[in-house]
Each structure stands twice: as C-alpha cells, then as structure tokens.
Amino acid sequence: MLSLIKRNFIYLTDEAFVTLYKSLAGCHLEYANSVWNPHRQGLIKDLEKVQMRAKLVLTVKNLTYIERLLQLKLPTLKYKRLRGDIIEVFKILTYKYDTNVTFSFEKHQDCRTRGII
Numbered sequence: 001m002l003s004l005i006k007r008n009f010i011y012l013t014d015e016a017f018v019t020l021y022k023s024l025a026g027c028h029l030e031y032a033n034s035v036w037n038p039h040r041q042g043l044i045k046d047l048e049k050v051q052m053r054a055k056l057v058l059t060v061k062n063l064t065y066i067e068r069l070l071q072l073k074l075p076t077l078k079y080k081r082l083r084g085d086i087i088e089v090f091k092i093l094t095y096k097y098d099t100n101v102t103f104s105f106e107k108h109q110d111c112r113t114r115g116i117i
Contacts, residue, residue, distance in 0.1 A: 001025040002054055017057045018072050025054065029077055030084075037081050047077050 001024045005012075009020070029050060038044050051074075052065045060068045069076065075083075091097060 001028060002050070012057050014057055014059060014072055017054075018074065021054060021074075025050075030080060037085065044078060051077055 005017075005020050005024060009016070012020070029047060038047065057072070060071050063071065068074075
C-alpha cells in the first residue's frame with residue numbers, strides 16, 4: 001500500500017499523507033487487532049518497521065521515526081493495540097456485548113487488594 005501511495009502521488013502534504021496512510025495502509029496493519037495481538041518483540045518490531053518505512057512526505061523525510069510520528073500526529077502501532085485492548089475490556093466490563101455470546105468477568109465488590117484488611 002505504501003508503494004501504491006508513492007507511485008501515484010509525487011508530492012504529498014502532511015494532511016494528505018496522513019489521510020491516505022490511515023485509509024489505505026493503517027487498516028492493513030490494524031486488521032484483526034483484537035484477535036491477533038503480537039506479544040513477541042520480534043513480531044512487534046516487524047509491524048513497526050512498516051510504519052517506519054513511511055517516509056513519503058518531504059517535510060519529515062530526514063526526521064527520526066518518533067519525530068515523524070509527533071509531527072504527523074500519528075500514534076505508534078503498539079499504542080493503538082494497547083488502546084484497543086483497553087476499550088474491549090471496558091466494553092466487556094460494562095456489558096456492552098451480549099452476555100449469551102461473550103464471557104463475563106466477575107467483579108469483586110470489596111475494596112481490599114492483595115489480602116490486606
């Protein structure tokens with residue numbers, strides 16, 4: 001997808017690149033995030049390398065990866081996966097899903113932690 005963007009667009013502004021990246025490339029990287037969430041560092045780095053290669057905007061071409069993300073206002077893929085996991089847990093705990101289909105967590109009503117009375 002990055003090659004497709006590079007081949008068809010000669011000069012991209014920051015806003016145009018972010019729009020194209022989110023709609024064409026980002027969705028492939030985030031596909032089935034709730035099912036397949038890599039936990040090994042090698043797999044996480046392989047996914048991040050795809051986003052690291054996205055240097056198609058001339059104004060951010062010479063910046064580091066983190067500086068590019070900050071300037072383009074894009075989060076890391078690891079952050080997106082963590083945010084998605086937190087949202088799913090919230091939906092399960094607040095019964096947003098059908099309880100006949102999903103499992104439910106049992107919530108403890110007491111305020112003790114680690115066995116301290």
